[in-house]
Amino acid sequence: MDDGTIADGVFTKDCVFTSVSAAAAVVLGRSSNGRTEWKTLDGQTIAQSGH
Template sequence: MQQHVRGMYDLRQELIANGVLVQEGSGYRFTQDYPFSSPSTAAAVVLGRSANGRIEWKDAKGRTLKELQEAEAGR
């Protein structure tokens, strides 16, 4: 990640250093709310790779953010 997405890598390291993001098992967990400019930036920071946040983020029922947004737009 460090070579490919430098800004996200730096942000991830900063969040870890400040205790906002902590390792839990093979993944990471937020210890507090943290605003991101986009769902994809948030996903990339957590996953450690480029990511499409609209398909990576899922609710407890397994629905993607994209599905939820499309359902909301259809109302």
């Protein structure tokens, strides 16, 4: 937020995260396990898809 990547709760530019859990935590605003929160287009979690 400090550098303007997120403004008013919206990403304004690309942002690279060090882990899927860090990305999920920022998007959700809470601690989370990104491997079970993120889903592929066919509805599988990252853990289920093997990525």
